[in-house]
Amino acid sequence: MGRLSVPVICGLSGDLAIPAQQVVELLRALPKEWQEWADRDDNRLDPVTTAVLADLIRQLADQIDLACIEIASTA
DSSP: OOOOOOOOEEOTTSOEEOOHHHHHHHHHHHHHHHHHHHHSTTOOOOHHHHHHHHHHHHHHHHHHHHHHHHHHHHO
8 A cells, every 4th residue: 555645734722633535535545455455365354354344444435525525515
């Protein structure tokens, strides 16, 4: 997996945040990486478990995307 550069933003209250787009990009990159690992002959990954986890991560990315679209469309 290549390096991802994710900006960290410090809010006025001192809390740290990262842009949702970068979170979604990271979440979408994980299943692709897992699939590459699963396709290797020397892996010890269970293909069914890998596929289920990848699908859950994709769904989470979709949920974040939809939440951001909803917020942006009501602003």
